[in-house]
Structure formats: C-alpha cells, structure tokens
Amino acid sequence: MSRIFADQVLPSSKMRKVWWWRDRAIGIAVTWLLLMLLVAIFADYLAPYDYAALDLHHRLAAPLGLGGTIAHPFGSDELGRDVLARLVISIRISLLIAFAATLIGAILGITLGFLAAHFRGWVEQLILGCVDFQASMPFLVLALAVLAFFGNSLLLFVGLIGLHGWERYARVTRALAMSANEQAYVIAVRQLGASPWRLYLRHIMPNIASTLIVTMTLAFPDIILLESGLSFLGLGVQPPLTSLGNMVGYGRDYLTRAPWILVLPSLVISLTTLSISLVGDWLRDRIDKTLS
Amino acid sequence: MARFILVRFARAFLTIGVVVTFAFVVLRASGDPALALLSPETPAEAVEAFRKAWGLDAPLWVQYVKYLFAVVHGDLGQSMRDGRAAITVVGERIPVTLMLTAPALILNLMIGIPAGIYAALKRDSLGDRLVMMVAVVGFTVPSFVLGLLFILAFAVELPWFPSGGAGTWHHVVLPVITLGLGGAAVLARFSRSAMLEVLGQPYIRAASAKGVPWASVVTGHALPNAAIAVLTIVGFMVGNLIAGTVLVESVYSWPGLGSLLVVSVASRDLAVVQCILLVVAATMITTNLTIDLLYGMLDPRLRQLRSGRR
Numbered sequence: 001m002s003r004i005f006a007d008q009v010l011p012s013s014k015m016r017k018v019w020w021w022r023d024r025a026i027g028i029a030v031t032w033l034l035l036m037l038l039v040a041i042f043a044d045y046l047a048p049y050d051y052a053a054l055d056l057h058h059r060l061a062a063p064l065g066l067g068g069t070i071a072h073p074f075g076s077d078e079l080g081r082d083v084l085a086r087l088v089i090s091i092r093i094s095l096l097i098a099f100a101a102t103l104i105g106a107i108l109g110i111t112l113g114f115l116a117a118h119f120r121g122w123v124e125q126l127i128l129g130c131v132d133f134q135a136s137m138p139f140l141v142l143a144l145a146v147l148a149f150f151g152n153s154l155l156l157f158v159g160l161i162g163l164h165g166w167e168r169y170a171r172v173t174r175a176l177a178m179s180a181n182e183q184a185y186v187i188a189v190r191q192l193g194a195s196p197w198r199l200y201l202r203h204i205m206p207n208i209a210s211t212l213i214v215t216m217t218l219a220f221p222d223i224i225l226l227e228s229g230l231s232f233l234g235l236g237v238q239p240p241l242t243s244l245g246n247m248v249g250y251g252r253d254y255l256t257r258a259p260w261i262l263v264l265p266s267l268v269i270s271l272t273t274l275s276i277s278l279v280g281d282w283l284r285d286r287i288d289k290t291l292s
Numbered sequence: 293m294a295r296f297i298l299v300r301f302a303r304a305f306l307t308i309g310v311v312v313t314f315a316f317v318v319l320r321a322s323g324d325p326a327l328a329l330l331s332p333e334t335p336a337e338a339v340e341a342f343r344k345a346w347g348l349d350a351p352l353w354v355q356y357v358k359y360l361f362a363v364v365h366g367d368l369g370q371s372m373r374d375g376r377a378a379i380t381v382v383g384e385r386i387p388v389t390l391m392l393t394a395p396a397l398i399l400n401l402m403i404g405i406p407a408g409i410y411a412a413l414k415r416d417s418l419g420d421r422l423v424m425m426v427a428v429v430g431f432t433v434p435s436f437v438l439g440l441l442f443i444l445a446f447a448v449e450l451p452w453f454p455s456g457g458a459g460t461w462h463h464v465v466l467p468v469i470t471l472g473l474g475g476a477a478v479l480a481r482f483s484r485s486a487m488l489e490v491l492g493q494p495y496i497r498a499a500s501a502k503g504v505p506w507a508s509v510v511t512g513h514a515l516p517n518a519a520i521a522v523l524t525i526v527g528f529m530v531g532n533l534i535a536g537t538v539l540v541e542s543v544y545s546w547p548g549l550g551s552l553l554v555v556s557v558a559s560r561d562l563a564v565v566q567c568i569l570l571v572v573a574a575t576m577i578t579t580n581l582t583i584d585l586l587y588g589m590l591d592p593r594l595r596q597l598r599s600g601r602r
Contacts, residue, residue, distance in 0.1 A: 014416065015416065018416055018421065021421075132307075133307060133310060135528075136307070136527065136531065136576050136577070136580055137311075137531065137572070137573060137576055138531040138532065138534045138535040138572065138576070139535070140534075140535035140538055140539075141534060141535060141538065141553070141568070141569065141572050142569075144538070144553055144554070144557045144565070145315070145318070145557075145565050145566070145568075145569045146318065147557055148556065148557040148560055148561075148562060148565040149318045149319055149562065149565070150318075151560070221432055225432075225434050228434055229434060229435075229436065229535075229539050232434075232436050232539065232542075233538070233539070233542055233554050234554075234558065235554065235557055235558065245434075245436075248436065248437065248440070249436075252440055252543070255440060255443065255444060255448070256444075256448050259444065262440065266434075266437040266440065266441075269434055269437065270429075270432060270433045270434065270437055273432040273433075273434075274428065274429060274432040274433075277428055277431070277432050278428065281428075
C-alpha cells in the first residue's frame with residue numbers, strides 16, 4: 001500500500017492564497033451588484049432632480065471637486081440636466097431591460113430546448129438549425145437590421161435584446177433534458193402517466209435549474225453590453241428615456257469639455273459586467289464545471 | 293471526404309437562402325413599403341401607380357421570386373439617401389472596413405493565443421492570474437468605452453494620434469488596437485481552457501511518462517490538439533469583430549461598413565441595410581465553411597468519422 005501525505009491531497013499554500021484573493025474579489029463583485037440593485041430599486045429617492053429636468057443656467061456644470069457646487073454633485077450635461085439623477089435612472093432602466101431580456105431569452109431558449117429533446121426528429125433539426133444560424137451571425141448586425149426595418153419602440157427593443165442568447169439556453173436545455181430522459185426518475189414518472197408538461201416543468205426543470213442559472217449569469221453581461229452598445233449608437237433606448245449606453249453616446253460629443261457626463265456611466269457598465277462575469281465564473285466552477 | 297465537403301457547401305447555400313428570405317419576410321412584415329416611403333398625403337392613384345411601378349401589386353410569391361432573381365443578379369435596390377445602387381454604396385466601404393478588421397484579427401491572434409497558452413502552461417502562477425485578470429477586464433469593458441478612453445488618453449491628453457477620421461496610418465492605430473484587445477481577451481480565455489483540457493488528456497501523460505522532454509510534449513502533442521479546438525472559435529471571433537467594428541467605427545468616425553450601417557439604420561435606408569446584412573451573412577458563412585473544411589483537413593479523426601458514418 002502506498003503512503004499518501006497530507007500535503008499531496010490538501011491544497012497547497014499557493015492555491016489557498018489564490019482562493020483567498022478570489023474570495024475577496026467575489027465579495028467585492030457581489031457588493032457592487034447589490035449596490036446597483038439597491039440604486040435601481042430606490043432610484044426615485046436617490047435622484048436629486050427629475051432626470052429630464054432642464055437647468056439651462058447651469059449647462060455643463062463641473063462636478064464637486066472639479067470646481068462644481070453641491071447643486072449638481074456629479075455635474076450637469078449639455079442641457080443642464082443633473083448627471084447624478086440621470087445616472088441613477090439609467091442604472092434602473094438598463095438593469096430592467098437586461099433582466100427582462102434575460103428572462104425572455106431564457107424562457108424562449110428553455111422551451112425550444114425541451115421541444116427539441118421531446119419531439120426529436122425534424123423538430124429537433126429545425127431548432128438546431130436556428131441555433132446554428134443564430135450562433136453564426138453577429139447579433140448586433142441582425143438587431144440593427146430589425147430596428148431599421150421596424151423602427152424603434154421600447155417594447156420591440158426589449159424583445160429584440162431578449163432574442164440574443166436564447167440559443168445558449170436551447171443548446172444546454174436540450175442536452176440536459178435528453179440525458180435526463182434516460183434517467184430512472186424520468187422513466188418512472190413517465191410510466192406513472194405524467195403529462196409532458198408535468199414531467200418537464202415539475203421534474204426535469206428543478207434538476208437542471210442550477211446549470212440554467214449559471215448559463216443565465218454568464219449571458220447577463222452580454223445582454224448589458226448589447227443594450228448599451230445599441231443605445232450608445234443612438235439606436236436603442238430613445239430620448240427622453242435614458243440608459244447607461246445612451247448617456248455615454250450623447251456624452252461623447254462633450255468628451256473634452258465635460259468628460260464627467262460619460263465617465264461615470266462607462267464605469268458603471270464596465271464594473272457591472274465585470275462583477276457579473278466574476279460571479280458567473282465562480283458559480284460555474286462551484287456548480288457545473290462542464291459549462292464553458 | 294467529398295461527401296463531407298458537399299454537405300458543408302449545401303448547408304452554406306441553405307443558410308444564405310435563409311438570410312435572403314429573412315430579409316424579404318422582415319421587409320414585407322414591417323408594413324406596406326409604398327406607405328412607408330410615400331408621405332401620407334399622397335393621392336390614392338399615385339400610391340397605386342407606385343405599387344405597379346415597383347411590382348408591389350403582384351402576389352407575394354411572385355414578388356419573392358422576382359426578389360430572389362434580383363438578388364442573384366446582384367441587384368439589391370437603390371440607396372434612398374444618394375440614389376446609387378445599394379451594392380455600389382456598400383461595395384466601396386468594404387475595403388475601408390477591411391483596413392481595420394484584418395490587422396485587428398491578426399492582433400487578436402498574436403496576443404490572444406500566446407497569452408492563453410502561457411497562462412495554461414503556468415497554471416495558477418502569478419502570470420496566469422495576471423493574464424486572466426486582464427482578459428476578464430478586456431472582455432467586460434465595452435469596446436466603445438475602451439475607444440473613448442483611448443481617445444481621451446492618446447488623442448486629447450497626449451496628442452499622438454488623431455481622435456477620428458481616416459487617411460493616414462496614424463488614423464488606423466487606435467481603432468485597430470481597440471478592436472484587437474477585446475477579441476484578444478476572448479481568445480486568451482478560450483485558448484487557455486482548450487490548452488488545459490488537452491494537457492489533462494492521457495496521451496500527454498503517456499508522452500511525458502515515456503520520457504519525451506516537456507518542451508516537445510507541448511509543441512508536438514499539446515499544441516496541435518489545442519489548435520483544433522481554437523480553430524472552432526475563429527468563426528465566433530470574426531462575428532465578434534464585425535459587431536465590434538460597428539461600434540468602433542462609430543467611435544472613431546471611420547468611414548467603413550459599420551458607420552454606413554448605423555447611418556442607414558437611423559435613416560431607414562432599407563436597401564443598404566439589407567445589402568450589408570447579406571454581405572455580413574456571406575462573410576460569416578464563408579468563414580464557417582472555411583473553418584469546417586480546415587477542421588476536416590487538420591483532424592484526421594473527424595475525416596474518418598464522417599466518411600465512415602455517411
């Protein structure tokens with residue numbers, strides 16, 4: 001019998017150090033996300049002014065610390081609108097759109113994944129064909145084409161962003177449901193005469209939910225990036241409504257004269273996507289290493 | 293092998309057909325083109341005459357066949373903004389965009405792959421952590437934010453490069469770096485995990501166990517196998533690059549396809565948008581087809597599997 005020493009199986013001190021740093025990073029990321037969530041929920045109380053209120057006497061006012069006054073602590077934009085108020089409302093709008101779009105994508109993708117796994121045959125081939133098509137086209141270009149054809153409305157915009165990433169859920173759900181279909185508990189439930197609805201929603205769904213949640217977390221930053229990218233181009237959320245990408249897009253005309261208009265929203269987008277990515281990677285390593 | 297290639301070609305053509313049909317369906321579903329183009333006060337006879345002139349009074353399938361016929365002949369309608377053929381308007385922008393995307397793709401590969409391989413070989417070292425940290429940041433910071441940051445740093449504070457426009461090689465530097473870094477980050481993450489996956493395989497252990505020096509194990513056994521996995525992501529990278537170009541061209545006012553797309557979408561110049569959509573689709577399909585064929589050539593297992601089964 002060979003002898004195994006403790007330091008061969010236990011994590012090395014180097015690994016522990018890595019883990020320690022990683023835990024700190026995850027902690028910071030989660031804190032940031034909670035903060036964003038709170039800002040989104042209490043946006044109305046945090047905004048010192050109405051986000052669309054003009055103050056033409058104080059256009060392009062500098063923020064506090066750069067010669068500004070407490071009246072506009074984060075400065076004001078080219079129409080004298082308060083940057084803090086706009087930032088807070090933008091966070092709410094961007095997060096709302098991202099949540100709604102993620103939900104749409106997940107519901108669509110999971111449904112199609114289940115359909116493919118249940119019916120197989122040509123239904124599966126059709127769905128897989130759509131998955132391949134969606135995965136091979138850059139979605140930003142498709143989205144822009146649809147916006148050109150249909151014109152822009154908030155409802156269409158949210159639905160469109162929801163279509164981004166459905167193929168990931170479809171692929172994951174199909175694979176997981178197919179392997180679940182071979183397992184004893186599913187066969188048993190089916191033999192007992194459960195309807196497909198009951199089988200997929202009550203029995204298979206809870207068993208694959210953790211993987212789907214990880215997929216969702218990993219898809220969330222992409223959704224935020226897509227929304228802010230389109231809004232940045234002026235083709236997403238339309239004024240007077242505002243979103244983070246929107247603020248950056250309109251702020252870039254004042255890049256040198258009033259950089260504060262776009263610095264904070266840029267920072268918020270980057271930190272939020274970064275935090276969700278970190279949390280998503282961590283969740284994946286924790287829950288399901290097979291996803292990549 | 294011939295069959296494998298044939299199937300791939302058939303699928304590519306089918307996908308082009310799907311995109312062409314998609315454009316037609318969306319265009320028709322978005323409302324009556326006659327009403328969209330003409331003002332609401334136009335008299336009914338004039339609308340009727342317009343419909344007749346453009347063949348909009350024919351049954352839908354006749355319109356579809358006509359449309360397909362026109363697309364095959366490269367007739368994609370006229371740009372509403374300057375009245376020239378859409379295909380000419382789009383065609384003259386393609387080389388301008390390639391001036392950004394081609395060097396950016398090279399930059400992607402030159403930074404991303406070595407960084408990923410390095411990180412995998414030095415797994416959990418400080419270097420690995422650093423590379424991965426930079427990669428996560430690079431892939432979560434939106435390209436337009438990165439672009440504006442570069443303008444602020446290297447065009448405004450340190451006036452080394454112009455902040456936008458085209459003309460000299462100076463104009464190319466910032467957009468290419470902006471485009472290149474984001475893609476490099478994705479590629480670094482992917483090549484690292486592909487390399488780690490390969491390094492964990494039994495044949496690597498077997499090779500080291502029989503005494504092959506580690507350097508030869510890496511170059512002779514690990515890299516070729518990881519390369520096949522990395523190849524699959526190149527199609528995704530090209531797609532990313534195209535999406536990134538739209539944003540980066542807009543940031544640096546680069547007069548390429550991306551800027552044209554944004555302007556055309558904003559002014560609803562449908563013929564041009566449709567033409568760009570087809571160009572992008574054709575690019576993606578050609579890229580994926582090339583990758584599939586290369587894949588078949590590089591991986592003998594796959595070749596045998598396909599020809600053996602079908």
